Amino acid sequence: MKKINRDINTIIQSRSIANIDELIAVVNSYKASGYVFEYIVSELDDWDFNIGIDENLLPRYLLIEKVFNKKIVSSEAGGILCDIKITQPEFNFLKKVKEEDVRKLLYFALVYSKAHDHPTHWIKYDRDVWFNAMGLNYKEPKRKEIITKCFDNGLELRVIGAKQPIVCYKVNFRMDEGRTKYCINEGTPLDNYNLLFGENNE
Numbered sequence: 001m002k003k004i005n006r007d008i009n010t011i012i013q014s015r016s017i018a019n020i021d022e023l024i025a026v027v028n029s030y031k032a033s034g035y036v037f038e039y040i041v042s043e044l045d046d047w048d049f050n051i052g053i054d055e056n057l058l059p060r061y062l063l064i065e066k067v068f069n070k071k072i073v074s075s076e077a078g079g080i081l082c083d084i085k086i087t088q089p090e091f092n093f094l095k096k097v098k099e100e101d102v103r104k105l106l107y108f109a110l111v112y113s114k115a116h117d118h119p120t121h122w123i124k125y126d127r128d129v130w131f132n133a134m135g136l137n138y139k140e141p142k143r144k145e146i147i148t149k150c151f152d153n154g155l156e157l158r159v160i161g162a163k164q165p166i167v168c169y170k171v172n173f174r175m176d177e178g179r180t181k182y183c184i185n186e187g188t189p190l191d192n193y194n195l196l197f198g199e200n201n202e
Contacts, residue, residue: 016048023049084114086196087178093154094173095197102149103197104134106173108189109155113171122160122168133189 004011004021008029017023030040090110097103108130113123127147131138138146151157154173159165182196 015046017044084111084184085176085180086110086182086184087175088181089175089178090173091181091196097153099146099149101136101138101146102153104136104190104193105130105146105150106153106155106171107193107196108134109150109169110171110174111184111189111192113169113174114176120170121174122158122170125157125167125169134193135190 004019004025006014006018006022008025011017011022011026012029017026026044027040030043035043094103094107094110097106112130112133113121116123127143130136131143136146154171156170156172158168158170160168182192184192187195
């Protein structure tokens with residue numbers, strides 16, 4: 001994070017945000033004080049913002065920040081926030097996965113890879129983040145069993161880097177160029193999964 005020009009108390013007392021770094025600092029301050037995310041969204045709802053976004057979209061920005069590890073995205077033309085797109089081929093692939101828990105993790109791996117995109121499509125792997133985000137409260141050996149099935153169904157795993165090796169994964173069924181099936185605007189990965197793979201969605 002860049003160094004902010006105003007101390008955090010001054011920012012909070014002014015109820016105004018001058019840039020993205022101040023926004024992140026305020027959110028982190030509230031989190032450190034024990035406030036839940038929903039309270040932070042409501043508290044900031046009537047603040048003044050001078051960071052190039054519509055303050056009415058703030059809850060959406062913060063929801064994405066919560067889900068995707070402090071990643072604050074910018075809005076597209078027209079002020080419509082549409083950061084993550086699931087294409088029809090990707091949806092078709094996931095729909096064929098029979099085991100619900102495996103499909104949930106594959107879905108999260110896909111969405112997370114798009115949120116933290118890299119030219120190589122190799123993304124840092126964090127198993128705990130995957131399970132927590134999708135509400136899967138399993139312990140070993142069940143976790144290992146589910147993850148093994150994920151890597152048998154379209155994911156790759158490798159260690160990247162010599163001096164500071166990092167375990168990374170790649171989604172082999174990712175097809176960004178296909179027709180858009182679903183666009184994630186807000187909410188948690190689990191909320192969007194349930195909307196996308198609900199009983200009435202084909």
